[in-house]
Amino acid sequence: MSKPVRAVGIEIAGVNLSYGTTHVLKNVDLSVRPGELFAFLGPSGCGKTTLLRLIAGFAQAETGRVLLDGRDVAPLPPWKRDVGMVFQSYALWPHMTVAKNVAFGLEERRLPRAEIDRRVAEALDLVGLSDYAGRRPAQLSGGQQQRVAVARTIAIEPKVLLLDEPLSNLDAKMRVSVRRELRALQQRLGLTTIFVTHDQEEANTICDRIAVMDAGTVRQVGTPMELYENPANLFVASFLGSANILGDGDGIPVPAGKRLVFRPQHATLSSIDGVPLRGPVTHREFLGATVRYNVQVGGSEILVETPFQSGGELRTVGDMVGVALPPERMLYLPA
C-alpha cells in the first residue's frame, strides 16, 4: 500500500438524479484523471456530496453513467465497488478499537489473519497512529479520528478515494496541517482522490483540479488558477474570490446578454477626468495589506482594493473618484 497503486480514472456522463421533486443533479458530465486530487467545490445544497455518494453507490442516478477505470459501476452495490470513502463524521465504530476499525474491511474480504495484521499495521503506520491501535475512537482527538478513518479506508487498497468534507470537523489550526498531510499521502499513494468541500481555500491549496458546482450543475472545471483567472460564468467569478459585476449603462458599454466582470485588486482609483467609471466613495475599510473602497458608480457599487503603503494617500468617504481598469483585466461573461 505504501507503494503507488495503479491509478484509475473516473468518468461521469449525463447524470441526473432527483429526490422526490428536487432535481439534485442535472446533466452532470465530469472526467477525473488517474492519480489526480480533484475537488467538488460549491455551496451547501449544490449536489457535491450527492455526486460523491453516487460514485460510492449510496445514491442511484436516473440517467447517465459512472465509469470507474472504464467500467460502468451502476450494477454494483456499495460493498462491491472498491471505492474508499471517508465520511464527514468519520463514522468510526465506537464499539471497536482503532485496529478493529481498520481491520474491518480486510476481514470482510476474508483475507488471512496474518495478511490482515500486516496491512492494519502498515495503514496505521502510514497515518502515524501505530501506538493507538488498542484505543477506542472516543479516546482520540478529532484529528486522530480523521486519520483512523483514512487508514481504515486505504487499508482495503481502494481504486479511488472519496473524501467528504474531511476537514469540516477540525478546528481552524488543524485544518491547515491536516490538508497538507492529506495531499502528501495522496501523492505518495498516487491514488485518484475526490475531495468534497465548500471552502475554496481548501480546494485551491491542495487540489490539482476543481469542479465548481451550483444547484446541481457543474459550472466549470479547471485548475485553481484557471478558474480564478478565467472564470467561465458569473457564478464561478463571484464564488472564487470577490468580483465586480457591471451591466450596460454603468459607464462602460457591455454587449447584450453579457456582464463586465473584474477583480477589486485589478482596478485602481484615479482622478475622474476621462474615466468612464466614476462616483463618490461610500465606504472605506482598512484590511492590513490593502485598503478596500466602495465606490458608487451609476446604479452599482464597485469594490476597489489598493495596496496599503504607509504614508500613502488615502481617499475619504464622499471624495469623487474614477475607477481605472486595464483592458486586459476586463472579462465579458454571459449574464
Next chain:
Amino acid sequence: MALAGTRSAGQATLALAIALFLGVFLVVPVATVVYVAFTEKGGGGLTLVNFLDFARTDLFVRSFWNSVYVSAMTVVWASALALPLAYLTTRFEFRGAMLVQTLGFLPLVMPPFVGAVAMQLLFGRNGSVNLLLDEWLGIKIGFMEGLNGVIFLQAIHYFPFILVNLSAALRNIDRAMEEAAQNLGSHGLRLFRRIALPLALPGFIAGASLVFVKVFDDVATPLLLNVKEMLAPQAYLRITSIGIDDPMGYVISVVLIGVAVATMWASALVLKGKDYATTQRGGGGLARRKLKPRESALAYAVVILILTLVLAPHVGLLLLSFATVWSYSPLPDGYTLAHYARVLGDSSGYIKNTLLYSSLAAGIDVVIGGAIAYLVLRTKLPGRQWLDWAASTALAVPGVVLGIGYLRAFYGVKMPDGTPLAALWIVIVLAIAIRRLPYALRAAYAALQQISVSLEEAAENLGATKARTVRRIVIPLMTGGLLAGFVTSFATAAVELSAVLILVQSNSDAPLAYGLYVLMQTPAGRGAGAALGVIAVVLVAICMGLAQLAADRSQRARGLDI
C-alpha cells in the same frame, strides 16, 4: 434574597410532606419486609437462619431456578420475536411497519394474566390449535405445558418492550456508521450483526432487563396457568395460606427485590461505556432498502404470524366472554350475552371499585409526581434529588412485596373502631399509587422540562410571587403532560393485580383485576371473568387513546414554548 427564606420554607414543607408520604407508604413497608426476613420468628434478634431455611427447602430452590429459567427463556423468545421485526422496520421500506409499531402498545393494554385462561383454551393440550393439529397431522404441541405455558404467554406479551427499545436504538444510529461498513465491503445480515446490533445493544439490554424483571415478579400469570413452583407465586401462597407471621414469604420477597436490583445493576454494568449516542451528524435519515417481491412476501408472513400470536389472547378472551360452553372444541359451542349481563349486574361492584381506586391513585400520582418534578427541576432545595430516587425505587419493588409489606406494617395499626388499617380499601389505593408513581413522575418531568424557565422568570419579573407563578403559568402549561400522566397511571392502575391480590380483604372491596382472577379460577366463572377482562381491555384502550390525545395536544401547545 430577602424573600428566599419564606419561599424555601413553603418548598421545604412540601418536600417534607412528600418525604413523609413516601416514607410511610413505600420505605416503611419495604423495610419491614426486609427486617422480618432477617429476624427470628416471633421477634428474636437479627439472623440469617431464615435464608438458610430458604436454601435448604427444595421447593423454594426449585421455584427460584424455575423463575430464573422462565424469565431468561422469555427474554430469549421475546428477542426472537422482536429482532426480525426491529430489523425489518428500521432497515427496509416496509408498509407493514405501522402495524408493527402499534404492537408496542398491546402489553400496556392487557397484562398477561388477563389472557392466560383464554390462551389455555386456544393453545392448551386440548385447545383449538392442538385439536386442529391432531386432526390434520396427528400431533400435539405442548405450547402450554408447565413452565412452557408461562414462557409462551409472557414472551408474546412482553416482546414489544424489547421491540420498542431496540427499534429506537437502531433508528438513532448515524447512517454513516452502516454506510462506512458497506463501503468497506460488508452488507446484509453480516453488516447488521457486526455494526448495527452492537451499536443498538444499549436499547436491547434496556428492553431485555425490563422484561426479565417483569416476568420474575409476576404472580398472577403462573397461578392462572396452574404453575405454583415459581418464586413470586410462592411468596403469595405462603402469606395467604400460612399467614403473615411466617418468615418465608418475607425471605422470598427479599430475594425478589434482590433479583430486580441485581438485574438492573447488571444491565447498567454491561452498558457502562457503551453509550454510543451516535446521533445523526448531517445528511438525512436512514437509507432504507426496498424489499424484493419475494422478500416482501416473507416479511409479511413473519409479521402476520407474530401479529396473530399477539392477538390470540385478545381474540380468545373475546370468544370466551361470549361463549356458552367451550371445551374440547376449536370454537365455543354457542354464544351468549349472559356473562356481560352478570358482570354488569351483580359483579358491577368490581368495575365501580376499579374506577374509584384508579382515579384516586392516578390523582395522587399526578399531584406527587408534579410536585417532585417541580422541586427537583425548579428549586435549589437540598436533598430534593432524594425524593426522585425514593419515588423511582418503587420500580424495583415487586407488587407482591409491596402488598406483603403493607399487610405486615399496617395490620397492627388499628382504626378507632378496631379494624386494622391494612384492611381498609384506601390502602389498596395507596399501594397502587406507589406502584404507578414512577410513570406519573416521568410524565411530569417531561412536561416541566418543555417549559422554558424564562416564562416563569417573566411572570416573576412582572410581579407574580412563586406560588402565583406556579398556579398561573406552570400548571396551565403542564396540563397536557400531566393529563397524559394521569391517564397512563389510571390505565395501568386499572389492571394492577399483584399488590392487590394480597391486600383485598373482602370481595366487596375488590377491583376488577381481582374479580377477574377469582372468576377465572373456576370453569363456571370463566365466561364472566373473560367479560370483565374485555371490559378492562376496552377501558384501558380508551384511556391510552385519551393519553395519546392529551400528549399530542400538549405537543401542539408546545409551539407557544421556547
